[in-house]
Amino acid sequence: MRAFAGAGALAAGALAAxxxxxxxxxxxxxxxxxxxxxxxxxxxxxEWESHARTFMSWPALRRVWSLDLGYVREDIARVARAVAEYxxxxxxxxxxxxxxxxxxxxxxxxxxxxPVDDLWARDTVPVFVEESGKVVGxxxxxxxxxxxxxxxxxxxxxxxxxxxxxxxxxxxxxLVAEGGSFETDGQGTLxxxxxxxxxxxxxxxxxxxxxxxxxxxxxxxxKVIWLAGVRGQDITDAHVDSLVRFTAPGVVLLDKAFPGxxxxxxxxxxxxxxxxxxxxxxxxxKRLEVIDLPQPDPGRITGTxxxxxxxxxxxxxxNDAVFMPEFGDRHADDRARGILKEHFPGRDVVPVTIDTIAxxxxxxxxxxxxxxxxxxxx
Numbered sequence: 001m002r003a004f005a006g007a008g009a010l011a012a013g014a015l016a017a018x019x020x021x022x023x024x025x026x027x028x029x030x031x032x033x034x035x036x037x038x039x040x041x042x043x044x045x046x047e048w049e050s051h052a053r054t055f056m057s058w059p060a061l062r063r064v065w066s067l068d069l070g071y072v073r074e075d076i077a078r079v080a081r082a083v084a085e086y087x088x089x090x091x092x093x094x095x096x097x098x099x100x101x102x103x104x105x106x107x108x109x110x111x112x113x114x115p116v117d118d119l120w121a122r123d124t125v126p127v128f129v130e131e132s133g134k135v136v137g138x139x140x141x142x143x144x145x146x147x148x149x150x151x152x153x154x155x156x157x158x159x160x161x162x163x164x165x166x167x168x169x170x171x172x173x174x175l176v177a178e179g180g181s182f183e184t185d186g187q188g189t190l191x192x193x194x195x196x197x198x199x200x201x202x203x204x205x206x207x208x209x210x211x212x213x214x215x216x217x218x219x220x221x222x223k224v225i226w227l228a229g230v231r232g233q234d235i236t237d238a239h240v241d242s243l244v245r246f247t248a249p250g251v252v253l254l255d256k257a258f259p260g261x262x263x264x265x266x267x268x269x270x271x272x273x274x275x276x277x278x279x280x281x282x283x284x285x286k287r288l289e290v291i292d293l294p295q296p297d298p299g300r301i302t303g304t305x306x307x308x309x310x311x312x313x314x315x316x317x318x319n320d321a322v323f324m325p326e327f328g329d330r331h332a333d334d335r336a337r338g339i340l341k342e343h344f345p346g347r348d349v350v351p352v353t354i355d356t357i358a359x360x361x362x363x364x365x366x367x368x369x370x371x372x373x374x375x376x377x378x
Contacts, residue, residue, distance in 0.1 A: 051372060054371070058076065058094070060118065072119065083318050090110050123366070126159040143202060173218040178239065188282075193240045255312070309363055315365060326354075327355075
């Protein structure tokens with residue numbers, strides 16, 4: 001992901017409302033309650049469960065994207081239009097950019113005025129859990145990925161600004177993290193990279209054991225499976241959502257480097273994850289089935305840049321569809337599509353070209369955030 005930091009950009013090596021029934025309601029600033037002690041009554045739903053809507057954010061800052069700002073906005077609009085074919089999409093856009101975002105996204109996407117800095121809605125929108133039959137937004141105190149992005153005040157306030165519009169209670173987590181740090185099966189199991197959470201740039205002085213207890217309280221999960229991840233190589237410190245994803249309880253897809261690629265910190269991270277996952281059991285005591293999700297041939301992809309993220313693991317599961325990146329290596333794209341189709345039967349698998357998002361270190365999952373709930377009539 002690209003971020004403005006001081007004098008330069010760091011890159012990762014990660015509309016008027018169209019549906020009156022879903023229009024946000026105005027309200028006072030959200031008052032938050034602490035998440036400590038809340039875990040027993042909470043459940044973190046799996047992404048394949050029903051969504052009420054998908055939130056996205058309109059990239060705002062030229063100093064982050066420079067000459068690529070127009071191109072990344074095209075990518076974001078393309079993703080929004082694709083997802084909107086299957087479920088309601090709400091695009092957050094700065095008030096002065098709302099009209100341009102609406103024109104780009106089209107009438108099927110609802111664009112609402114709300115200050116944002118960048119497109120990474122997975123990390124800035126609160127993480128949604130169920131509690132006593134209602135949805136609660138858990139605010140993980142976004143700090144610009146360990147203050148690597150210096151300009152993040154609007155993104156840090158998204159939880160406080162957004163949740164009152166939908167009358168969703170806000171709960172503050174006792175730690176700093178991002179939504180891309182978490183992957184769940186909906187049955188109490190959480191996958192996390194240690195590098196992105198047990199890190200002094202987010203949670204100084206806290207042990208892994210303390211953070212695990214806090215995650216269980218905040219999200220209602222029962223078991224945390226820790227993967228090592230990679231520190232300091234990308235802005236996220238190696239979020240799990242570009243490495244390994246659940247497709248069902250007990251089944252995960254794991255990113256795999258293209259055959260013959262030189263070993264590096266990322267392939268070693270995947271190897272370490274495989275070793276851990278192969279020995280792990282989930283919250284219900286079930287062993288995990290680990291399935292490879294191979295990357296494309298670097299010589300055949302259409303995107304460019306040293307920080308281009310060519311993992312298929314950063315897919316997004318929506319109502320009746322799965323959205324995956326299309327990189328231009330036809331064989332690898334088709335293979336990934338087939339794997340996803342096999343593991344999400346009954347859903348369309350929709351490829352989307354996102355070369356500028358990928359060149360900025362992210363993917364479709366990074367730029368979307370699901371709110372669980374009953375899907376509104378379409």
